[in-house]
Amino acid sequence: MTARRLMAALAFSAALVSTGCTAATPADEAAPAGAGAAEPSASIAALPVESMAQIGKARLAEDLIPPTNRWYSGLIFGAEPQPVYPFPIAFAADDDAFTVDLPEVSTTEKTIAASFGGGLRVGLDADRFAAVRADPVSVTLRWSDGDAPVGDVTIAEGSPVVGFTAARDSALVPAAPLRTAGDGVWTAATDGTSFGVVAPGARWDGQTLTVPEGGHAQWFAMPEGADVTEWADALDAPIEAVRVEPGTTASGSSTTLTYAGTDSTVLVPFPTYADAGSDCELGTFSTAYGDADACRGTELAWTVPEIAPRASFDLDGIDGDTRAAIVAQVAADLDATPALPADTYYGGKALARLGALLTLARDLGDTALTERVADRLWTELAPWAEADGCRERDSRCFVYDDGLRTVVGLTPSFGSEEGNDHHFHYGYFLAASAALVSAQPDKAAELTTVMDALAADIAGGAAADALPPLRVFDPYRGHSWASGLSPFADGNNQESSSEAVAAWNGLALWAEIRGDDGLAQTAAWLLSAEVAAARALWLEPDPATLADGFAHPIVSLTWGGKRDYATWFSPEPSAILGIQVLPLTPVTLNYLGQDPDRVAANVSDAGPRAFSGPLGEYVLMYSALGGATSHAAATETVAALPADGVDDGNSKAVMMAWLAAIEASPGR
Structure with missing residues (x-):
């Protein structure tokens, strides 16, 4: 990677992470300027303004850019939120709950499906939710009771873990009972899937998991045969955002994803780049896209062959x-x-x-x-x-x-x-x-x-x-x-x-x-x-x-x-x-x-x-x-x-x- 490309990649990656309520730093940093660089803001300002889409009220903080064309867009738009798929799990949200699911794979001659089908529902003392932070790989949802925040949930592609951070002492009510598996560690089972919970400092009374203000509870679906103790050991704090760093190396075009806010978590590389993680001994998920290993770490990185843009056919050799x-x-x-x-x-x-x-x-x-x-x-x-x-x-x-x-x-x-x-x-x-x-x-x-x-x-x-x-x-x-x-x-x-x-x-x-x-x-x-x-x-x-x-x-x-x-x-x-x-x-x-x-x-x-x-x-x-x-x-x-x-x-x-x-x- 040349120095110019390195600086461009760093500026680009900075524009693709957000840890606050807005989507990013000014987005024209995502495409660092050359001598003839475009001025997109001036171009936008030159166009007439007209509202074309009838989207109704989105479940979105006022200062967040509407996240169209994202894997999680169905949570934000529409009369009712749709299930989404932060691979390898599925996730659903309601006004007073969220649900974590590990879908079963079913197949016909024309379809391979792993659709949301149930999972573990976790009730909250809330009456609404909205997205308050987003990047291309992850999104943070905030549940509220009236105007009072209850807690934030961050979900990310490549993470089988759903992290809840309490804005106040919060009562979480899972639809299946929790069983103690260690200090601040519990398990649950539903629909044939084993789930784990890591919540240091939380209290379980047989029905409700109470998470103290500022504390967190990480809910995760485990592949068959996985050890909850090993998963608990791999989990530090919840993910807060995902940084994206593109690059060019001698071997091709590279992508590095850094899962920010934690010193250790569980990540699952997408099957098309199965070697993107390290220390991948936490079990194997069966998914619609093939088997996927669970890895300990905070980074996924891979390289694909570089393809040069091209305008012309090579016709020099024709008669x-x-x-x-x-x-x-x-x-x-x-x-x-x-x-x-x-x-x-x-x-x-x-x-x-x-x-x-x-x-x-x-x-x-x-x-x-x-x-x-x-x-x-x-x-x-x-x-x-x-x-x-x-x-x-x-x-x-x-x-x-x-x-x-x-x-x-x-x-x-x-x-x-x-x-x-x-x-x-x-x-x-x-x-x-x-x-x-x-x-x-x-x-x-x-x-x-x-x-x-x-x-x-x-x-x-x-x-x-x-x-x-x-x-x-x-x-x-x-x-x-x-x-x-x-x-x-x-x-x-x-x-x-x-x-x-x-x-x-x-x-x-x-x-x-x-x-x-x-x-x-x-x-x-x-x-x-x-x-x-x-x-x-x-x-x-x-x-x-x-x-x-x-x-x-x-x-x-x-x-x-x-x-x-x-x-x-x-x-x-x-x-x-x-x-x-x-x-x-x-x-x-x-x-x-x-x-x-x-x-x-x-x-x-x-x-x-x-x-x-x-x-x-x-x-x-x-x-x-x-x-x-x-x-x-x-x-x-x-x-x-x-x-x-x-x-x-x-x-x-x-x-x-x-x-x-x-x-x-x-x-x-």
Whole structure:
């Protein structure tokens, strides 16, 4: 790690921890400034203000940024709080209680579920709760009796321990009796699960555990065969927050999570990075994501391969005929481009499609065609780039929602007004804008205000708590969450891992255009982490992490407490696989084809309509990574494909370039 990167990482990690009631230090510290660094606060201030989301009264302290797109969002929003999944446990909250659960894993051919189902309920002398502190990995809830605080509970991903700290002498009433297991240590059992409690100085009278003011009680679910004495010895004070430190080392892109407020606790690494902990002899949990060991410590650290952002296919090695054919197809695809949609998802995809055609024209050296594509892209992008556009019209423009504290298109799509899918949508805008400025640098000045706001919304954050840093990204799991308010009993979810990858690639390309070194670092870290998760959790999960009875090699919908072979929009196998690979930009060549045998197996699993069903052309493109025979077959099929038989975010020219880049790649 260079000195500059180290300083940036330290500033970034400082912005991602909070020990008070507000979410973080000023969030533009999360993306340390370079010479051309964005000014997200000024960009936000330039947008019209309009409340788009109807969220009702959130269970949230007034000075806390609304935590959309978090694993715990379902606790905060909605008429009733939803269960959440601070892996490996599940947790539920009511006005007068909290419940700790260790869900049982159940499996069908299309689902692996470990949903909240009961657990140990702990009653409190309270009538309400609200979040009073939050970071991307942990959240602190405060129970109150009227206006008087009763106590705080902190839950964190990677912690099987729920820590209660008493604001006054507090009576806690568990639904199952406690049995003494040592000084200040008790056990309980319910639903076949063993629970432990460590509460120094507390008194148990057979029904109520009384915790003195300032004291704490840590409640935990133990895996089968675990020793409560060993767990009690491992627990110091409760966790107060989790610090996130990204970095770059010689071996890749790193993440370090430090569980603050304690000198010792029990941590559980997520199964995709099982070696992230140390001293892992406290038992093994069976989870929907595979076995997970319990470790003594205060830190989890791991490294994934570093993935470089990428805008272009490597077409240097293609022959003249192929080059000419792609150029001709770019022109044909441009001429066939209809008026673009006015919402942020389909509109963003269509803009990115034009951006991809523009990059192809530039890379292939056709100056006149480059200007034609750039002019069309600017015509379509210019209205979106007007910061005050929504004062004049109700589409193709953005506003700042000061209630949910988010940037949102005035024509919503897929619940974007509630925070849904912003990284998917805005990644397309950022990629298109980067392509345009690369071709026509004079357009940068007109694009920066709005595009900087979009970048800040999904990742960078903004000062004065206008936007949170890392809105959608979960550093513990290493991937993003798509639902803004998460009104689901199975936790938050993300469907398209590949659109998340495309989002961070678009963010990185825009950061490069802006000369913002800090944002570029953040984007590169997000990109590398999301790629690793896309492979390990969606496209190429280790069969050992897929429970017996699950009948597919991929997972297409990942939840806090469940894994589904499904999509939100189609039951067709082609769609289930296709949504995990689109939009098949150049950066996907860096990771999708690393295991050709797995590619072939995934395509085979999609069945006889793999190429003809919904999103089938993306599956066709993906299949070309499965070996020389599959590549040849895909090339023949694409050659005969009518241009109007392609998804509106794709183009035949890009399909041809994709196949040509694979053919020209080293080692083939």
